Amino acid sequence: MLETSARLLRLLSLLQSRPDWSGAELAERLSVTPRTVRNDIARLRALGYGIHSATGTFGGYRLGAGAALPPLLLDDEEAVAVAVGLQAAAAGSVTGIEETSLRALTKLRQLLPSRLRHRLDALRAATVSVGGRQGPTVDPGVLTAIAAAVRDRERLRFDYLSHDGTESVRTVEPHRLVHTGRRWYLLAWDDGRGDWRSFRADRLRLRTPNGPRFTPREPPGGDAVEHVLRGTGSAAWRYQARVRLHASPAEAGERIVPTAGLLTDDGQGGCVLETGGDSLHNLAAFLGTLDLPFTVLDPPELRDLLRILADRYRAAADGPQAP
CATH class of the missing domain: 3.30.70 (Alpha-Beta Plaits)
Incomplete structure (x- = not known):
């Protein structure tokens, strides 16, 4: 049987690996009784992990969000993927997160075992950034506000500056954010034009509050990336x-x-x-x-x-x- 601390880490890893677990499944994986699982769940909750539980035939446990950010368990490949993502974000197209990304990357690197640090250092040494050819940067607050409106199905209102310098006020049904590698685009149904449009995120200034909720519609073909690439590659x-x-x-x-x-x-x-x-x-x-x-x-x-x-x-x- 695992010691309590090791068992808690193993339990946390299982809860992070998939959305729902029954108490019996967790007990079997950990080679303990369901009572011990319940006690361990209580210990994790005391540490700040939001773990939801339900009783009955289809009951079980689900890891949710806590009041504070608790420790996160990553396997080797996940840790390297996060580190590479932070490294790219440090030189990316979102304004204001470069320093934050570097701080997070430094913390993560200190915790990595030596075998993973060597892999990350080798990748960093072999990689160079293309200076002076980045696209315009975007305020992260704009991206998160757009993403929230997409999630909540709320209309967005914003001032928009087109590529020819024309200013206009738009009301749209946001569908997806698309990142092409250099720029961020919002694909949305434009209420005023009665058609799908792509908007560069760095050229829009959001108005508050958002508009009323809407029933989402799918773009022709259902491919957001195709619509944005067609617009950015030719129509613009x-x-x-x-x-x-x-x-x-x-x-x-x-x-x-x-x-x-x-x-x-x-x-x-x-x-x-x-x-x-x-x-x-x-x-x-x-x-x-x-x-x-x-x-x-x-x-x-x-x-x-x-x-x-x-x-x-x-x-x-x-x-x-x-x-």
């Missing part, structure tokens, strides 16, 4: 383009970052890219860097520009002509 640009890439979606996906546009399988071994740019020349240059054969579906102006560029490049490759 001055020029939009649809291009068929003569390569598999997997091959094309290795060369195109998600924020550059939306890739869809064309069902014929290739894929269609929906993208955009500030100018047709920028679009032509971007497509050239992919190093993949392609056919422009839209717009016709891009096809005309590619013909002009092809003649120009061909003349450059032929060299000076003899007089």
Whole structure:
């Protein structure tokens, strides 16, 4: 039989591993009586753990939130995952949590066994951040307020600054927060426009209080990420383009970052890219860097520009002509 302290840690680990446990299951796992389980549950509650219990056929125990943050048990892989997440947050796109993340990472590293510290130090030594290329940062209070409205199904009201500098007041039904790696976006049903819209979180200023509750609706296709990528990859640009890439979606996906546009399988071994740019020349240059054969579906102006560029490049490759 385990000593009391070791048994409490084992009991806590079991409660954290899944939502519900019956007293009989816990007693069997710990090789103790149900009475001992009840006593151990009382000890954990005294330490600040919120453990809910229910009687009857479907009764049991569930670990809930306590009044204070109690110790958390992590296995090796979970501890490394948390440490990596804190390291990324220290250089991430959310304002004001860099120092907090570093403090938490320092505390966690001190508690890690040597074998895990070596893994984390090796990862940190082998990793470099891309300086000067981060996207705009977002106040964490804005993200948590949006997340709460999504959870509670409450309408949001905010002032929004569009990419062309136009200011407007929006009332929306928030659906999801989407993080593309550089920016945070809110996908929501825009009441005023009567359609789905993507909003950059760093460009909105929330108004309080929130609006009334709403019945959630699903975006067409049910894919929040696809809607945001379609908007950020093409609709937000001055020029939009649809291009068929003569390569598999997997091959094309290795060369195109998600924020550059939306890739869809064309069902014929290739894929269609929906993208955009500030100018047709920028679009032509971007497509050239992919190093993949392609056919422009839209717009016709891009096809005309590619013909002009092809003649120009061909003349450059032929060299000076003899007089």
